[in-house]
Amino acid sequence: MGAVTTADRVPKQDRSRATRQRLLAAAVACLAEHGWAGSTVSAVAERAGVSRGAAQHHFPTREDLFTAAVEYVAEERSLALRALFPEGTTAADRPAVVTALVDLYTGPLFRAALHLWVAASNEEQLRGRVTELEARVGRETHRIAVDLLTADERRPGVRETVQGLLDMARGLGLANLLTDDTVRRARVVDQWAALMEETLG
Template sequence: MTTREPLREPRQERSRTTRRKLIGAVVQCLAERGWQGTTVAEVAERAGVSRGAAQHHFPTREDLVVAAVEHLGDEQIAELRARAAALPAGPSRALPVAEMLLDLYAGETFRAALHLWVAASTDAGLRDVLLPLQARVGREAHRVAVELLGADESRPGVRETVQATLDLARGLGLANLLTDDTPRRRQIARQWATLLEPTVTATARPGAGVPGT
């Protein structure tokens, strides 16, 4: 016992570092080689971790994927919240919020996720792994979008407008897959901000449209 105790902390730390490395490597591997080219051995090599250590943490590539999707979903939402917190309040906020939300799926994380989703459409095992994750990550994204937009979902149509914003963001992520679609996405975000404002944030402007109030 006495010889093991002092090792405990560093071992846990080492373990966390290994997990982090493996999760980073699986995303890179999925984005570059797809689900077909993603094996625990390949991911271990990219992470600079022994195959045995990798399999200790993640016995199958499905386990790796669950950890990666959860970790990245959380990370993305946290980053979004942090960036949004730095924005000024008021109407000048609408455009940067629209841009942030529509950029949500324009990067490597979405590219990796897309490989998984498409592979899952022809692989029932992977599909069963991904469906509950999709639901959880989707709910979190919805929650943060409501928060950033200051949306009042008790008003009719607002919930669907927030959902449409995220579905639009995923469609734009797809359009960014083979080419850099950023300039077009920026123009759509500008228009989206003007479409969103009266629907989503109407309660923020009491009396708007009622002359004399």
Template structure:
């Protein structure tokens, strides 16, 4: 009997759901939308296809939930890196952490989902709504950690420009891992933010 089997029923169900979500993101990042079926995800998660469909009746349910789940996990991890918020955050470290959000398997999985959503009528509205929600949360975290005063003209656009730049670096990273160039860009953006937002809060 496995550790999961010994858990109470509710905890077993929660553990199964989490395994499915993590497996879905991994499959999407590695295989893309076309290669990521419910059966493939269920096999990777070590559960039956029926169990997978009990938690997520449709493929669209599974993959939008998976990307949302991991996005929330990454947001929490980002905040945990700077538990004191802007008071303890070095701007360059914040910029580097935000860029890292767009260079891992979550971003790769999300990108496959976006491409699929552009062609799948049922998926499009759900992914658009999910991306808007994730984008708003990431923007809020960035504003907080950068101690950015959005009442000042241009500050909101500056923070959004940072996130757009980070997404661009994430796209470039899909083809080649140019960490040296990325580090130089991060340093330059931190300097630009200090000039645009005011003195480094740390």
């Protein structure tokens, strides 16, 4: 065991972080494509080009790997959402914000999260973890939505209006699971964005 210099240590940490991120990305893709039943640590390690041992070093259990993966991508997605409006927003940006919020629930991340969510409804080992994860991700998404919509939650009905929008967004994500629902979704979102103005003012 020779002395480890700072120069040695940094690249090793970088490599470890890169491996971790490759595993997380592979786990989300695996969940989205094969569902929970087809998602194992081995399958993800192979997809990421990482040994099973290295994968287990980062994530001791299957539950650790997949909940971390959904959380990681949810965080990335939140950053990307805020990055869409680098100067912040005004009430005039609301239609664009509503569209961006709804877009969070189409695509592979929502599909991956949905698989985890549905599996957790029957699997005791997953249930507690996923419940807690969803609460955390849900709170963060609500916070971003309130912020970007410049919604004043002290006004009556505002909090429930924003919550209902996010519930609708999740429902629209479900409707897009088996078929391309883009055209219908745009019309529904336009109408509901207009209705929201009544409360948001």
